Amino acid sequence: TLLLVRYRFHLTLPGRQEKRTVVAEDARMLAYRGRADEPEWLTDEEVTELLAAQPDANLLPELVRRQAERAIDDLDALQDALDARGGELAEELHAAHQRVRGVVGATRRGLSVTFQPRADVIGVYVYLPGGAR
Numbered sequence: 001t002l003l004l005v006r007y008r009f010h011l012t013l014p015g016r017q018e019k020r021t022v023v024a025e026d027a028r029m030l031a032y033r034g035r036a037d038e039p040e041w042l043t044d045e046e047v048t049e050l051l052a053a054q055p056d057a058n059l060l061p062e063l064v065r066r067q068a069e070r071a072i073d074d075l076d077a078l079q080d081a082l083d084a085r086g087g088e089l090a091e092e093l094h095a096a097h098q099r100v101r102g103v104v105g106a107t108r109r110g111l112s113v114t115f116q117p118r119a120d121v122i123g124v125y126v127y128l129p130g131g132a133r
Helices: 044-052 061-073 075-104
Strands: 002-013 020-033 112-115 120-125
Touching: 002 044, 002 075, 020 044, 020 075, 061 075, 061 120, 075 112, 075 120
Parallel strands: none
Antiparallel strands: 002 020, 002 112, 002 120
């Protein structure tokens, strides 16, 4: 199952006179296999391969509906993991801002990045193995 997830962050940026806070957003494609209560998260490379996958058969409409409903119903079980990923992304964004500010000689003291829970799932895509009926 592939998820399109939107993350929001508050960035506190130091300035000459005062700090200012801005909102940043990031969207990520995350995917897992197996059950949502014990997901096996795919690597970025595996997600890229999944995005390139081509369908090789049509499925019965009832199976499509059931699988889509299951994936949507399972989102609550994934929320903690999605929010934890938001915390990791906040750390990455903070490190990137620190590096850039260091290169250009800008003030780094007071810079902060905070993930704003809850991560928003804005797309759910269910992939089934070939031959599933």
